[in-house]
Amino acid sequence: MRRMLLKSGVCGSAAVLALVTSPIAAKAATLEPRIDLKVLVVDDGGPATGAITAELDSAGTPYTRVNLADSGRPQINAAFLSDTVSGRPRAKYQAVVLPNDNPFGAGSAEMTALATFEQTFGIRQADAYTYARPEVGLNYAQSPGYIGSLDGATAQVTSTGKAGPFGYLDGNVPFEDNAPDVSESYGYLAVPLAQQQAGATFTSYVDAPIPGSSARGSLVGEYAHDGRRELVVNFVYNQYQEQYRLLTRGIVEWLTQGIHLGADRNYFAVHIDDVFLGDDRWNTSLNCTPGDVDCAPGEGATPDPIRMTPADAQYAKQWSAGHGLTLDMVFNGGGSEDYKAEHGGADPAATQLIADKNAYRWVNHTYQHPFLGCVQDVSVVPWKCSTDASGKVKWVSQADITSQITQNRTWAGGKGLALDNTELVTGEHSGMKVLPQQPTDNPNLAPSLNSTGVKWLASDNSRDPQQRQIGSALTAPRFPMNVYYNAGRAAEEVDEYNYIYTSRANGGSGICEGSATTTCLSAPLDPQTGYTSYIVPLESRIALGHALSNDPRPVYMHQSNLAEDRIAYPVLNKILGDYSSLYAANTPLVNLRLKDIGTELKNRAAWAAAVKNNQVTAYRIGNTVTITSPSGTQTSATMPAGTTQQQLLGSTAFGTAYAGQLSGWTTPGLLQASITLQLTTQGTPAAPTATGTGTAKAAAPAPALRVPSGVASPVPAGPGDTVRRKR
Numbered sequence: 095m096r097r098m099l100l101k102s103g104v105c106g107s108a109a110v111l112a113l114v115t116s117p118i119a120a121k122a123a124t125l126e127p128r129i130d131l132k133v134l135v136v137d138d139g140g141p142a143t144g145a146i147t148a149e150l151d152s153a154g155t156p157y158t159r160v161n162l163a164d165s166g167r168p169q170i171n172a173a174f175l176s177d178t179v180s181g182r183p184r185a186k187y188q189a190v191v192l193p194n195d196n197p198f199g200a201g202s203a204e205m206t207a208l209a210t211f212e213q214t215f216g217i218r219q220a221d222a223y224t225y226a227r228p229e230v231g232l233n234y235a236q237s238p239g240y241i242g243s244l245d246g247a248t249a250q251v252t253s254t255g256k257a258g259p260f261g262y263l264d265g266n267v268p269f270e271d272n273a274p275d276v277s278e279s280y281g282y283l284a285v286p287l288a289q290q291q292a293g294a295t296f297t298s299y300v301d302a303p304i305p306g307s308s309a310r311g312s313l314v315g316e317y318a319h320d321g322r323r324e325l326v327v328n329f330v331y332n333q334y335q336e337q338y339r340l341l342t343r344g345i346v347e348w349l350t351q352g353i354h355l356g357a358d359r360n361y362f363a364v365h366i367d368d369v370f371l372g373d374d375r376w377n378t379s380l381n382c383t384p385g386d387v388d389c390a391p392g393e394g395a396t397p398d399p400i401r402m403t404p405a406d407a408q409y410a411k412q413w414s415a416g417h418g419l420t421l422d423m424v425f426n427g428g429g430s431e432d433y434k435a436e437h438g439g440a441d442p443a444a445t446q447l448i449a450d451k452n453a454y455r456w457v458n459h460t461y462q463h464p465f466l467g468c469v470q471d472v473s474v475v476p477w478k479c480s481t482d483a484s485g486k487v488k489w490v491s492q493a494d495i496t497s498q499i500t501q502n503r504t505w506a507g508g509k510g511l512a513l514d515n516t517e518l519v520t521g522e523h524s525g526m527k528v529l530p531q532q533p534t535d536n537p538n539l540a541p542s543l544n545s546t547g548v549k550w551l552a553s554d555n556s557r558d559p560q561q562r563q564i565g566s567a568l569t570a571p572r573f574p575m576n577v578y579y580n581a582g583r584a585a586e587e588v589d590e591y592n593y594i595y596t597s598r599a600n601g602g603s604g605i606c607e608g609s610a611t612t613t614c615l616s617a618p619l620d621p622q623t624g625y626t627s628y629i630v631p632l633e634s635r636i637a638l639g640h641a642l643s644n645d646p647r648p649v650y651m652h653q654s655n656l657a658e659d660r661i662a663y664p665v666l667n668k669i670l671g672d673y674s675s676l677y678a679a680n681t682p683l684v685n686l687r688l689k690d691i692g693t694e695l696k697n698r699a700a701w702a703a704a705v706k707n708n709q710v711t712a713y714r715i716g717n718t719v720t721i722t723s724p725s726g727t728q729t730s731a732t733m734p735a736g737t738t739q740q741q742l743l744g745s746t747a748f749g750t751a752y753a754g755q756l757s758g759w760t761t762p763g764l765l766q767a768s769i770t771l772q773l774t775t776q777g778t779p780a781a782p783t784a785t786g787t788g789t790a791k792a793a794a795p796a797p798a799l800r801v802p803s804g805v806a807s808p809v810p811a812g813p814g815d816t817v818r819r820k821r
Contacts, residue, residue: 281329283311540565
């Protein structure tokens with residue numbers, strides 16, 4: 095790019111031409127430009143641009159959004175895009191996202207200004223969704239070509255894509271087909287023009303077979319032309335679809351040339367609650383759980399607890415080692431003591447788990463798993479908070495909460511379990527608000543957390559998704575899985591699932607009827623096959639979706655799911671198997687413990703606030719990146735391999751390796767007010783000079799594109815969106 099720009103003696107921007115006539119402008123033209131690390135997003139309100147902005151938000155990458163539907167929006171012209179700072183030309187944006195290759199209309203001055211800006215500063219443009227045509231370097235999608243649904247198709251990353259921006263993928267890019275009666279993805283498959291305009295090239299990064307032909311059609315490719323580089327995406331998507339989640343990293347890294355604020359990783363942690371307890375079993379005749387609060391008093395069934403055996407414990411260790419995933423054992427030591435009291439003083443399952451203690455991480459779940467919110471009145475279903483004679487809510491005391499925390503710590507210490515005492519998971523996330531019965535936190539919870547030094551408190555993401563402060567602790571939300579705590583066998587899981595998610599006419603509870611968040615099953619699942627054929631694929635898809643969304647929140651299951659039929663493992667096996675088939679070895683799942691998850695969420699919130707409040711300044715000049723942010727704020731960035739952080743004396747390593755790049759949190763060094771990152775010249779895009787390449791050539795306006803009905807909305811609501819909780 096540098097050589098091409100230097101060969102040109104003509105500037106395509108009238109504004110820059112005016113500048114170079116003055117001595118100041120002549121001096122500026124000799125300086126390497128400043129490229130601000132911010133993305134410009136021109137948004138038409140469609141799902142594709144929405145998906146890209148969602149990715150930028152998630153990663154913490156600053157951007158400016160121009161809403162095309164806003165009559166008061168700024169006009170995109172030379173002054174909007176660039177200026178001069180301290181005599182140095184400045185590009186105000188490092189990359190441009192458009193809804194298509196030209197959303198402005200024929201003869202648009204705005205598109206011409208953008209094209210000139212991209213030429214002048216070497217800025218890349220992504221077309222979020224456009225259709226195949228010569229204006230983007232492709233043939234029309236015909237002879238050979240295809241236009242239509244891509245549901246269920248499998249695209250592939252080309253060899254050039256693997257060597258370039260999509261090298262973190264293993265190869266296949268499957269397109270979802272979750273609802274046969276809904277069109278979920280639509281696109282155009284076409285081959286590059288055999289005869290490109292002079293100097294132009296088209297390089298496909300992701301392609302798929304063209305039906306009825308031996309040719310392959312591009313779905314994502316780079317069109318280099320007129321001194322510009324344009325990423326052409328020929329299919330529509332939303333932020334939740336797996337095919338987009340697989341490709342979004344590559345889109346952003348191509349767009350920003352691998353140099354940007356913010357970071358994206360794939361996270362997966364599994365918490366196993368109630369270790370050492372026995373979990374009450376679902377009764378398939380009563381459609382409730384004897385021993386828990388969902389069975390009305392006097393219904394008569396005897397509780398039949400589900401509890402791990404020594405063989406189950408041995409299997410858990412072998413599975414964890416074999417899959418390279420450390421499980422977080424969220425334990426209640428009092429459960430073991432109660433078991434021993436009822437079984438002659440022995441607890442073989444606990445003995446085995448403790449013998450293998452170094453295979454796991456251990457998290458305090460309180461000693462006996464009591465409900466730590468209001469004092470529950472379980473004489474009615476659903477339960478309610480007990481009140482005193484004056485009508486005030488009765489609360490579990492601070493002393494009782496503190497005792498449950500400290501007793502479990504003492505028990506763990508006696509068994510040699512390594513704890514981090516700053517972490518806590520209360521039984522059923524109790525103590526925190528529970529709607530509708532308990533709309534506020536137990537006022538005794540915060541003082542107890544303060545006195546025991548708890549800093550990270552697990553919460554239920556389905557009820558309390560935002561991190562918040564409770565006394566000394568910040569919450570770390572966890573995703574519940576619909577592999578129920580009260581099911582040890584697949585048949586029990588299916589029976590309960592059918593009860594929750596089928597209509598009354600089909601023998602279910604009917605709670606799915608008229609629900610705004612879930613839909614009913616069209617028919618009950620087969621008791622023998624429903625678990626493996628329906629529940630496992632659905633639950634694994636939901637969990638994998640979380641993992642691919644740059645979300646560090648863990649999922650949680652229960653020890654009962656590791657017992658008897660061991661119904662946890664088919665779900666976990668599918669999640670890990672699907673992941674390994676999609677991603678290269680340089681992009682592993684990141685498995686964090688609870689306090690590190692909480693810290694990540696805390697850092698993200700502070701960083702997002704700084705970005706939103708325009709308190710972050712970051713730019714690149716040549717191979718040097720300078721970042722300034724509020725004092726004490728951790729800065730998130732992604733840089734090419736080999737990047738170092740400059741200190742007053744010497745340099746230190748920046749970030750950690752992930753997906754072929756370096757990323758992580760950092761702060762200024764000792765006695766420094768800003769962060770200076772030094773890029774290596776090898777593999778780093780050459781910095782442009784602030785000269786033009788000729789008159790900018792704007793694309794013809796893109797025609798209206800088809801967006802299928804299933805694309806504009808999130809993952810369809812259905813079974814799996816709610817969860818059964820235990821006491």
